[in-house]
Amino acid sequence: MAYLFNTADDIRSMLETIGVESIEEFFEQIPAHLQLDRPLDLPSGLSEPELETHLRELAAASHGASSRVCLMGGGVYDHFIPAAVDEIASRGEFYTAYTPYQAEASQGSLQAFFEFQSLICQLTGMDVSNASLYEGGTAVSEAVFMAMRVTKRFGRVVVLGSLHPEYQQILETYLGGLGCQLDVIATPDGTADVQIVRDSLDSETSCLVIQQPNVFGALEELESLCQAAHDVGALAISSFDPISLGLLKSPAECGADIAVAEGQSLGIPAQYGGPYLGILTCRSKHVRQMPGRLIGQTVDRHGRRCFVLNLQAREQHIRREKATSNICTNQGLLALRATVYLALLGRQGLLDVSELCCRKAHYAAERLGELPGLELMFSRPFFKEFTLRYHGDATELIDRAATAGFDLGPALGRFPRLRESLGEAADQTLLVAVTEQRTREEIDRLVESLAATPSTSAAPQTLSKPA
Amino acid sequence: MDPANLKFTRSHEWLRLDGNTATIGITDFAVEALTDLVYVELPEMGKLLTAGEIFGEVESVKAVSDLYAPISGEVIEINTALPDDLDALSEDPFGRGWMIKLTIIDTSAADDLLDEAGYRDHCHSAGH
Numbered sequence: 001m002a003y004l005f006n007t008a009d010d011i012r013s014m015l016e017t018i019g020v021e022s023i024e025e026f027f028e029q030i031p032a033h034l035q036l037d038r039p040l041d042l043p044s045g046l047s048e049p050e051l052e053t054h055l056r057e058l059a060a061a062s063h064g065a066s067s068r069v070c071l072m073g074g075g076v077y078d079h080f081i082p083a084a085v086d087e088i089a090s091r092g093e094f095y096t097a098y099t100p101y102q103a104e105a106s107q108g109s110l111q112a113f114f115e116f117q118s119l120i121c122q123l124t125g126m127d128v129s130n131a132s133l134y135e136g137g138t139a140v141s142e143a144v145f146m147a148m149r150v151t152k153r154f155g156r157v158v159v160l161g162s163l164h165p166e167y168q169q170i171l172e173t174y175l176g177g178l179g180c181q182l183d184v185i186a187t188p189d190g191t192a193d194v195q196i197v198r199d200s201l202d203s204e205t206s207c208l209v210i211q212q213p214n215v216f217g218a219l220e221e222l223e224s225l226c227q228a229a230h231d232v233g234a235l236a237i238s239s240f241d242p243i244s245l246g247l248l249k250s251p252a253e254c255g256a257d258i259a260v261a262e263g264q265s266l267g268i269p270a271q272y273g274g275p276y277l278g279i280l281t282c283r284s285k286h287v288r289q290m291p292g293r294l295i296g297q298t299v300d301r302h303g304r305r306c307f308v309l310n311l312q313a314r315e316q317h318i319r320r321e322k323a324t325s326n327i328c329t330n331q332g333l334l335a336l337r338a339t340v341y342l343a344l345l346g347r348q349g350l351l352d353v354s355e356l357c358c359r360k361a362h363y364a365a366e367r368l369g370e371l372p373g374l375e376l377m378f379s380r381p382f383f384k385e386f387t388l389r390y391h392g393d394a395t396e397l398i399d400r401a402a403t404a405g406f407d408l409g410p411a412l413g414r415f416p417r418l419r420e421s422l423g424e425a426a427d428q429t430l431l432v433a434v435t436e437q438r439t440r441e442e443i444d445r446l447v448e449s450l451a452a453t454p455s456t457s458a459a460p461q462t463l464s465k466p467a
Numbered sequence: 468m469d470p471a472n473l474k475f476t477r478s479h480e481w482l483r484l485d486g487n488t489a490t491i492g493i494t495d496f497a498v499e500a501l502t503d504l505v506y507v508e509l510p511e512m513g514k515l516l517t518a519g520e521i522f523g524e525v526e527s528v529k530a531v532s533d534l535y536a537p538i539s540g541e542v543i544e545i546n547t548a549l550p551d552d553l554d555a556l557s558e559d560p561f562g563r564g565w566m567i568k569l570t571i572i573d574t575s576a577a578d579d580l581l582d583e584a585g586y587r588d589h590c591h592s593a594g595h
Contacts, residue, residue, distance in 0.1 A: 288506065288526075313531045322533070 069406045069442050071364070073217065073385040073433025075136065075164055075262055076270045079243065079353070080437050085267040085340045094336055103293075103309045109332060110307035114295040116339040123245050123342070123350075124259050125252030126281035130292035132335040133278030133327055136262025137170040140209060140239050142280060142291045142325055143258040144171060147207035147235040149289045149324070150257075154180060156204045160197070160225075161186040162214035163239065165417035171209075186420040190218040190378025190387070197225060201232045207258075211239040212248070215418070217361075217385030217431065218378055219248070226255035235286075242266050242279070242338075244383045246354025251281075258282045267341030268334055277334040288314065291325030356436035357384035360443070364434045367447045373455060377422075377429050385433040387412065392455060394430040404449035406442075408432050470495075470561055474537065474577050475586035481561060482537045484577050489538055492565045493525065493556075496590050501527040504553040509566055514542045516569065518576065523566065525556075538576050540569030 006014075011023070020026045027035065046054060070078040088094070093108055103110060113131040120129035133139045140163070148154050157175060159168060161184050168184065175182050185192060185200055191214060201208060208229040212222050226236035238256035240248075243265045251259035263277030264270065282290055288311065296310035316323040345353065361384045369376050373391035390397045394411040401408045412418050413427035422429055434443070473481045479497035483490045498504070506526040516522050516536040523534040546565050549555060556564035571577075581589060 288508075313526055313529060319531055322531070 069438070069446065070270070071432050071434060071438065071446070072270075072407050072409055073431040074215070074410045075166070075264075076276075077243070077265050077384070077433055077435055078270055078437055079265050079267075079435045081267050081269060082341070082344050084344055085337050088340045089333060089337045094333065104307070107307055110295050110309075112336050112339055113293070113330065113332065114297055114307050115343070116335045117295060119339060119342045120279055120281060123242060123250070124240070124281050125250035126256075126259050127284040128287050128290065128294070129279065129281040130290055130294050130330070132263070132330040132332070132338075133280050133292050134331060135274055135276040135278045136239065136260065136264075137164070137167045137278075138327075139260035139262070139278035139280050140167045140237070141171045141174045142278075142327065143237045143260045144207055144209065145174075145325070146258060146282070146286065146289045146291065147237060148180070150235060150286050151206045151233065153204055153206035153234070154178070155206075156181045156183065156202075157207060157209070158183045158185065158197075158201060158205050158234075159209040160184070160192045160211065160214065160220070161418070161421040162191060162216055162218070162220065163209055163211045164215045165415035167211075167239065168417050184417070184420075187214070187216075188421055188423060190214075190216050190380040190421075191220045192225060194221055194224045194228060198228045198231070201228060201234060203232055205229075205232055205234040207235040207237050209237045209239065210256075212251075212254075213241055213244060213383045213385065215431075216378060216380075216387040216412075216421075217382040217433070218380035218387075219382060222249070222251075222254040222256070226257075230255065241383070243350070243354055243357060246350040246352070247358060248383065257286065263334070263338050266338035268337050275331060275334055277331050277338055287311070289324055291327050293330050353436045357434060360384075360436070360438050360440075361386065361432075361434035363440065364432060364438070364443045364446075367443060368432065368450075371447065371451055374450075377425065384435065385431055387429050388432055389425055390428050390430065392428065394428050396455070397450070398430060400453050400455070401446065401450060404446070404453065406446045406449070470583050473561065473583065474580035475583065475589075476535065476537045476580060477589055478535045480535060480537045482577060482580060484574060487571050487574055488543070489540060489569045489571050489577070490565050491522075491537060491567050491569065492560055493534065494586070495560045497532075498557055498560045498564070501525065501529065501532065503528045504556055507550050507553065507556065507566070509545050509549070510542050512542055512545060516540060516542065534566070536569070537580055538569065538571055539573065540571035542567050543570050544568035 015022065015026065117129040117131060133142060144157050157180055159171065159182065172182055183200065185197055208225060210220055210222060210225050212220050214220055222238060229236040235257040236255060237258045237260065238251040238254065240251055240259055240261050242261050242263060259281045261279040263279045268277060280292060294310045296308050298306060298308055300306045313319065314324045316326060361382065365376060365386045368374055368388060375389050377387040377389040394413060398409045398411055409430050412422060412429040412431065419426045473483050475481050475494065479494045481492055481494050504525065504527050507523065509523045516539060518536055518539045520536045521533045522536045525532050525534060545567050549566065
């Protein structure tokens with residue numbers, strides 16, 4: 001957007017038009033005690049060359065995932081992004097997230113979103129995908145509201161304690177205003193105990209939210225959990241990792257009614273705070289309660305293929321306060337990246353990426369688990385990410401690895417919502433994620449450097465897990 | 468069904484009284500204003516409705532509109548064929564296009580509704 005400033009002439013002419021002498025006189029209508037009587041405490045402006053130097057220095061102080069070895073997890077991952085993704089997504093025709101209110105004027109954008117929806121449906125096995133939401137956390141919340149509308153149960157929502165703590169926090173914020181009870185079932189074994197979950201569901205429960213693989217990297221018994229939700233008339237919501245679906249059973253096969261995801265793994269760089277990509281899919285019968293935009297394919301009056309917005313009558317600009325959601329836009333540009341990424345990989349490519357992540361993660365877990373003072377926190381099957389327990393403060397281990405050029409984490413002790421599941425071990429635990437980008441050589445070097453650098457914690461001791 | 472025997476609301480629902488049973492639908496005027504209908508959602512059996520309460524919704528390609536109960540009562544019958552046969556609603560809104568039947572306690576409440584002439588005046592004066 002252009003930066004338009006007011007020249008001294010502009011200001012003078014505006015003041016003349018309204019008939020005042022000066023800005024000060026103009027502001028006299030504000031009571032004196034409410035006016036700031038000093039200049040704003042801001043540094044003076046920089047010249048363009050000074051600004052450029054300043055920004056270059058700031059940029060040099062940052063380390064990107066490409067200059068270090070990234071094994072960080074927790075919802076955002078360092079997957080490879082083919083150059084074609086940037087090339088296509090940076091074309092001028094696509095370089096805006098917005099469609100005009102007469103959306104059908106943007107046939108190219110609508111077609112891209114239609115392809116996105118089709119690919120996501122193929123990936124998940126679900127009937128319908130919308131044209132994307134903002135990111136994974138709000139997608140979970142939107143899925144929950146959908147379930148409340150479908151079941152007409154507005155009083156109670158149940159989530160597993162192994163749902164990403166930030167997703168839990170977003171949901172809590174939303175539900176706080178709705179007077180809905182949010183129950184979290186702790187998962188001290190790394191995954192949920194199906195019987196405990198069953199016992200906590202009742203005929204007032206609108207939905208059960210399950211993350212697969214969960215925040216600890218572990219695999220839940222998704223099918224049994226979905227069944228448990230259905231047995232009390234609740235909907236099963238699964239928050240999945242798109243890359244994992246190369247190997248794992250799809251949410252549809254497991255019985256999920258609504259499946260959501262953070263789509264960052266699909267061709268979107270790991271960047272601080274986003275923007276990322278929310279994915280939301282459901283069964284056909286719930287489509288009228290689905291938030292967001294939905295693109296459909298039809299023919300024009302000459303019989304040519306074209307694309308339209310479907311079910312638009314439920315969106316905010318028409319339905320006002322009764323709209324299915326306050327979200328009636330999408331993450332168009334990022335959905336486009338995911339579309340290009342999935343189209344480039346194809347079915348076999350996704351399977352390959354998925355398998356590489358899984359094998360490398362298991363190699364890393366095995367090697368790291370052999371180090372003194374380190375062990376796997378849980379003995380559950382995992383996909384590309386796992387929880388390590390260190391005999392000292394996990395942040396100390398993360399710092400040691402960082403010094404050697406390896407980024408691990410996050411430390412799970414920083415998430416208060418995970419403490420009930422992690423017990424006394426909370427401050428000793430951290431996540432490690434291994435994508436297809438990591439090599440055996442990198443993993444070996446990480447293990448060697450951790451073995452070689454002295455621990456500042458107390459001597460290795462026998463680890464005991466919480467009962 | 469002859470509209471002359473029906474009662475009407477300003478929100479375009481009609482009501483027919485047989486003893487203490489009320490049959491409810493939406494008017495020909497409403498159907499025409501909505502244009503192509505795509506979806507209708509009706510309440511569950513046994514639901515207790517208060518006059519003015521939303522009992523369902525009807526969706527066209529242009530808009531989603533709420534359906535308001537013209538009178539208080541309990542839902543005892545639903546036109547279950549309607550959601551899959553929206554033509555019945557477009558072609559015969561006062562007959563095959565009926566939506567729900569209610570058992571009502573206070574039949575006199577129907578006296579407050581408009582008769583056909585009053586309803587037609589209302590449609591006309593509302594500038595439609």
